[in-house]
Amino acid sequence: MRSTPCRNRPTPRWPRRRGGWRPGCARMPARPCGWRAISSVCRRGPPRRTKKMAKVRTQRMAEPATRAPDRGRNRPGQLTYPPPLPKRGACARHRPRALQPLRASSGDRMTASVAETRRLLLGIGMATCAVALFGLGDALTKYLVERQPIERIAALRYSIGTLMMLAVLAPRMRGRLWRISRPWxxxxxSLTLAFATLVMGYTLRLMPVGETVAxxxxxxxxxxxLAVVLLGEKVTKTGWLLAALGFAGVLLIVRPGAALNPAGVGLALCLAAATTGFHLITRVLTRTETPIALLFNANLVGAVLFTLAAIPTAGAPWPTLFDTGLMVFLGVSFIIGHFLFASAYREAPASLIAPVNYLHFVWAALMGWALFGHVPDGVTMIGMAMILVSGASIAVMAQYMSRPPR
Known part of the structure; x- marks a missing residue:
């Protein structure tokens, strides 16, 4: 008596898309369950396939799996030649086994862990170098504004940044470098950033570097x-307590007995207000614009605006060769710092990079001590530490709260 044929009988299906031969059964017997073989293809088995075809088939049939750093034939975390999905009515003999990824060996896991640690350290190191360049740039700005007009320094700084971005990024990005959807x-x-740069220059004439940046x-x-009122964001009680701690640190810095210039303190508070508006606008624009386009347009507008503002200062004494070199280095250091900070976010998560940004005024205070010999007093240093701790904690909390639930 002839047995009932299996519904999962392997039928030879010749090249389908780019996956090559596609069997209908995992074991490929010649005559299972009384079914007569159509040809000798089943006895010979599937045709010989190249590694490229196997890779295409693996990516098409298997679920997304984590890739291991090695390039071997059997990669941990991937499937090698997976059997097809089980059909209804297939017998136990020809029912494919469940698709299970290969487990990574202990050596592969150790290699991946070491590589991930190196990436995190690289990202933190790049962010630290970026804020160190920003602190050095602030100290150089204080040195230069005492000898040259602020408009001339800012014009050269923004012009160098614009030319560097055109030379490095324009050949690859072309129109994407300056293309924006909300130009106004x-x-x-960009005008807010230019105003903040101008106020920063006048503030550094009257205030030490560390206190100004703090x-x-x-x-x-x-x-x-303001984001709670304007953007509808939510802040926890811990966030409000940390913000109050940061405000208290600022009050310790600008206390009446701190021997700071009152006009400089007023300009520093005006600088903080301009920076607040700049960050709020940036938070809205990052939903539709790319960071590179925002950076390029800010440098372009600043270069044009400060070049026009520097024309009336043509009668002022021209800078020496040393001062000119410092101004060129100032522009290069700021643009390299921005690139390093952007690259750091690609190597490490934002929860590790955002707190590093608060080392900016620590580097600024160190540069002010190295170049001008100014050392903040004990109460001012306590206020700086309060701002550092509260700001870094808020940055870490914001990154963890923005993560989607698992």
């Missing part, structure tokens, strides 16, 4: 408070 809002952001970092706390 981008223009307002007061400027009042902006993240103001952004957090």
């Amino acid at each position: 809002m981008v223009l307002v952001r 007061i400027m970092y009042l902006a993240p706390f103001a952004v957090m408070a």
